Amino acid sequence: MGKIIKDKYPELDDEDQETVRQHAIAALNLTQKAKEHALQIAEEEKSANTALIDGVRKFAMDVRELDIDLIDRINPFSEAYAILAKTMSEESLKQVAAVIAAKKVQLTPEEARDLAKRALKFKEERGRLPSITSPDAWERRMAEGVAFLARIKAEAANG
Incomplete structure (x- = not known):
């Protein structure tokens, strides 16, 4: 970082170049922290969406657990089922x-x-x-x- 600043600002003395370097590093660190924070918020939002789905799952049930007889009749010759659920x-x-x-x-x-x-x-x-x-x-x-x-x-x- 120091070499880049010396090449970019050759007219500055050593002390000013060091100050610019520190500001650049501080800005870079701030940008990285903001990115981490944004990713953390995105992950929390994902978990919130998952929490909603988990809450729905708590109240929903597996269809196979329902004991409902919607079969009207069975034709034993063609193994066809007349299911009331069609209508x-x-x-x-x-x-x-x-x-x-x-x-x-x-x-x-x-x-x-x-x-x-x-x-x-x-x-x-x-x-x-x-x-x-x-x-x-x-x-x-x-x-x-x-x-x-x-x-x-x-x-x-x-x-």
Whole structure:
């Protein structure tokens, strides 16, 4: 660096050339630190994006974990499957949403039994079971209790 400055500024005395050299090195160091800082911020932004994806993964689930029967019938001669998912209707989408919501429910069996009893009273009063996709939080909670008990029963039956 000193030789470059001597060639560039030959009219300066030794002390001034040293000062220019120190300023040049300081500017170079400042540039390198700024670059390191920019790279560090870029890495932090990447990890923030990864954190978002990780957060989504915590709530999402593997499709293979869902126990949904969307197969309408099986033709044993041609091994063809008639799958209801080809024509996703509102009812089949509600069925998928209900199964996904039921998988996310975390209750104790006692809470689920209490909610199921209240769901039976709800059915007697309104003529229908509570819906897990209802906008009413209490109706949704009762439906979650029923779904939780159904899931426990299915898991016990499957071993």
